[in-house]
Amino acid sequence: MKIRLSRPLVLASNSPRRRQLLAQCGFDFSTDVRPTDEVFPNTMPPDAVPAYLARKKAEEFQTDIQDKLILCADTIVVLNDLILNKPANAEEAVGMLELLSGNSHRVITGVCLLDRGTYTTLTDIATVTFRKFTRSELDYYVSNQAPFDKAGSYGIQDWIGLTGIERIEGSYYTIMGLPTHLVYKMLEPYFLD
Amino acid sequence: MKIRLSRPLVLASNSPRRRQLLAQCGFDFSTDVRPTDEVFPNTMPPDAVPAYLARKKAEEFQTDIQDKLILCADTIVVLNDLILNKPANAEEAVGMLELLSGNSHRVITGVCLLDRGTYTTLTDIATVTFRKFTRSELDYYVSNQAPFDKAGSYGIQDWIGLTGIERIEGSYYTIMGLPTHLVYKMLEPYFLD
Numbered sequence A, B: 001m002k003i004r005l006s007r008p009l010v011l012a013s014n015s016p017r018r019r020q021l022l023a024q025c026g027f028d029f030s031t032d033v034r035p036t037d038e039v040f041p042n043t044m045p046p047d048a049v050p051a052y053l054a055r056k057k058a059e060e061f062q063t064d065i066q067d068k069l070i071l072c073a074d075t076i077v078v079l080n081d082l083i084l085n086k087p088a089n090a091e092e093a094v095g096m097l098e099l100l101s102g103n104s105h106r107v108i109t110g111v112c113l114l115d116r117g118t119y120t121t122l123t124d125i126a127t128v129t130f131r132k133f134t135r136s137e138l139d140y141y142v143s144n145q146a147p148f149d150k151a152g153s154y155g156i157q158d159w160i161g162l163t164g165i166e167r168i169e170g171s172y173y174t175i176m177g178l179p180t181h182l183v184y185k186m187l188e189p190y191f192l193d
Helices: A016-024 A045-060 A089-098 A134-146 A159-164 A172-176 A180-188 B017-026 B046-060 B092-102 B135-145 B159-164 B172-176 B178-190
Strands: A009-011 A069-079 A080-086 A104-115 A118-130 A166-172 B009-011 B068-079 B083-084 B106-114 B118-130 B166-172
Touching: A009 A016, A016 A172, A016 A180, A016 B159, A045 A069, A045 A104, A045 A118, A069 A089, A069 A180, A080 A089, A104 A172, A104 A180, A118 A172, A118 A180, A134 A159, A159 A166, A159 B017, A159 B178, A166 A172, A166 B092, A180 B159, B009 B017, B017 B172, B017 B178, B046 B068, B046 B083, B046 B106, B046 B118, B068 B092, B068 B178, B083 B092, B092 B135, B106 B172, B106 B178, B118 B172, B118 B178, B135 B159, B159 B166
Parallel strands: A009 A069, B009 B068
Antiparallel strands: A069 A080, A069 A104, A104 A118, A118 A166, A166 B166, B068 B083, B068 B106, B106 B118, B118 B166
């Protein structure tokens, strides 16, 4: 499936999952990732953080964007009001998964599209319910699939997602890191044909 | 990820998606598909149909199962009380998708495990909400991805699933055709180690 756009699209993300999803939607794009200081105000409600950080990533492109469309995204995992980031090591990963075990949590993905001087942001939220895990299941997962590049220490498309998620409410792809149905609509004004 | 089972596992399904999901759960298995007459009583409520058909598929193995575990599944798409099967051709596929467009429908997967003389069945239900599609989007999808082996004429992992599903409630993998979290629990009594 190929969709032609009126402008060159740049995905500013290192995530192989986001790259795969955007390609599966039918878009051609290049990638260009610039270092961003992923800091947000302490008092910011968790739901607002991903769009804030996605916009911050887009701002790195402001001065030399030319005619390109810059697409940025950020995903966080929130248990009650606690934000779970990427784990620093195996111990931290198992610790996060122990918090998620037997509970529902929210996955929040923010997206920002920069078109010349205009920033458009959106946020999508999904709920994930995990069954109770045993400690040996968590050790098994973390040592085999090393989820160190993933907020909350898991990938829904990994073994732990297949065998451990009882239900989700919302978009599966938002949980993977890109609300594809919303990105498609966001880019629709640029479709050729 | 590898899980060792105390008995040989046989997946009785031609679906490449089910094979991939069962492998990703960590199970080794062989496949053996036997022709089954997929007929069910007229008066049967839709929710009961997939488990009924999964059991019927398992019954084909009854006489020569030996020590094998036979795993069968069936998936249907239900809009209100209308069951949508696999489409016979492109026209039927587009027609089904026009019914699903802008609506929520249910995806019901039934599973049957045959262990010597004992049949265990389970059913899992998920809800899918599609945005409104244009006719040209549906033609585009059907002509490019030929969803003729899929109940309801779509795959959630296809282009139309990425760009058109606003939300799901339940298990993504049940919608793909195998409730992996329940199959994992169903097979747990046979885990070695």
